[in-house]
Amino acid sequence: MKINKETTIGEILKNFENAKEVLTSFGMHCFSCPMSQMETIEEAGMVHGLDVDEMIKELNEKLVKIKK
Numbered sequence: 064m065k066i067n068k069e070t071t072i073g074e075i076l077k078n079f080e081n082a083k084e085v086l087t088s089f090g091m092h093c094f095s096c097p098m099s100q101m102e103t104i105e106e107a108g109m110v111h112g113l114d115v116d117e118m119i120k121e122l123n124e125k126l127v128k129i130k131k
Contacts, residue, residue, distance in 0.1 A: 064078050066123050067119065068104060068119065072086070072091075073099065078129055080127050080128075080129045081125070081126060081127050085121075089111065089113055090111050090113075091107060104118070104119060
């Protein structure tokens, strides 16, 4: 799975074992918020004032896929 602007926070949390750690490094801490499950990474990045393209690049480099 590759992260893009339409990927939701919920999908990231479900598919990557270190998602909370990586998202926290960007200042995102609201994992239990119901909206975060449906919010796209682009929407979350804009809310937090982040460079969305740079964040997506880093997410794709740092996230470790959950082995099933």
